Amino acid sequence: MFFFLCLFHGKNILKIIDLRRKIMYICLMEFEIFFNTDYPGKRKDIRSVKNKTFGTFFCSFATLFAIGFFIVFFMFQNFRWEQKLLGGILLAVGLVGLLLTPFFVLFKKVNEGLDGDVHMVFTKLANGEWNCMTFVNTTPEPVYNDEISLAEFTSRAVVVTLKNGKEVVVPLCLMSDDDKTKLKTVADETRQLRIDQTAKKNK
Incomplete structure (x- = not known):
């Protein structure tokens, strides 16, 4: 008798756990985050994001x-002209990039167009992508509305990069634990989606 009771309740418990997982998943299909762009520690957060970008x-x-330097100066005689040209291009691109990176990071705008109260709506689409609409209190139309290309956690903020190249920096200090958990889900799922897409292209 005791065995059947345990078996019966065990099945019910499993159903409840499965139901809770489904409810949590449904809730994650859309959620909102609110924050204000004027807060203590804003400069440190911006500096943290810029340092990560610079790195x-x-x-x-x-x-x-x-790689270009190695090809051009150490393996020059062992490569065909196409490979030599590639080495030269890599060398030039790398050098120009190194010279321009400090200026790019220095003048990089953080949360461009966002001022005051910010309202972000994250929605999971049927294709598995996450979409992000970002509003400010001064306009009913979203400042940004696009699918998320990447979401990265830094030590002080979450950088949400959209497919149109725009970035929204969300400070961790203004988020609840629930918001952080949901954004972590977005970041993990988006990263895995990009990995899967890259793997398909390379097949």
């Missing part, structure tokens, strides 16, 4: 420069 660009261009 990413610098490492990328430094890698291109190193």
Whole structure:
């Protein structure tokens, strides 16, 4: 008797857990985040985002420069002219990128067009992509409305990059734990989607 009761209640518990998971998933299909662009620590957050951007660009261009330099000056005799040309292009692109990166980061605008109270609406689309609409209190029309290309967590903020190239920096200090969890889901799913898309292209 005890065994059947445990079995019965065990099945019910599993159903409840499964139902809760479905409810949580449905809730994650759309959620909202609110924050104000004027808050203590804003400069530190902007500096943190710019430092991360600088590091990413610098490492990328430094890698291109190193590969091009190696091809041109160390393996020049072992390559055909097409490969030599490629090495020269990589060297030039890497060098120009290294020179321009500090200026790009210095003059990079953060949360362009966003001032005051910001309202962000995240919606999961049927194709698996996440869409982000960003409003401000001064206009009923969204300032940004596009699918998310990438969402990255830094030490102080979440950088939401849209497919049109625009970025929205959401400060972690103004988000609840629930908001952080939901944005983490968006970041993980978007990253996995990009990995899957890249894998399909390379097949």
